[in-house]
Amino acid sequence: MNLIADGLILPAACLALLAWVVPKLLSMVLPEGVRPLIVNALLSTVILFALSTAFFSLLYAWKGVGWDELAGFGGFANIVFFGKLGLIAALIWAPIMVLTVANLPRGWVRAVW
Numbered sequence: 001m002n003l004i005a006d007g008l009i010l011p012a013a014c015l016a017l018l019a020w021v022v023p024k025l026l027s028m029v030l031p032e033g034v035r036p037l038i039v040n041a042l043l044s045t046v047i048l049f050a051l052s053t054a055f056f057s058l059l060y061a062w063k064g065v066g067w068d069e070l071a072g073f074g075g076f077a078n079i080v081f082f083g084k085l086g087l088i089a090a091l092i093w094a095p096i097m098v099l100t101v102a103n104l105p106r107g108w109v110r111a112v113w
Contacts, residue, residue: 012092019093022047023100032111041101048093053086
C-alpha cells in the first residue's frame with residue numbers, strides 16, 4: 001500500500017477522477033443554463049477543495065500520523081495546513097474541472113449556449 005501514500009500517481013489519479021465526476025454529478029441535479037453552469041463551477045470548486053483537503057488528512061492518517069499528534073498543533077493550524085495542501089492540489093484538479101464544466105453545455109437539450 002505504499003503506492004497509495006508515497007507515490008504521486010494514485011493520489012493524482014483519484015483527484016483527477018473526482019474533478020471529472022463532481023461537475024458531472026452536479027449537472028444532473030442543476031438545471032441547464034448559463035447561471036446554473038456558473039453555480040456548478042463554484043460548487044465544484046468548493047466540493048473539490050473540501051475533498052482534496054480531506055484526502056490529504058486521510059493520507060496523513062494512513063502514513064501513521066496520529067490524530068493526537070495533529071491535535072497538539074491545534075485545530076486552526078491543522079485546517080490551515082491541510083487547506084494549503086488542498087489548494088496546492090488544485091493544480092491537479094482545477095484544469096480538469098474547468099474542462100469538464102466547459103464541456104457540459106454540449107449535452108444541453110433545452111438551454112442554448
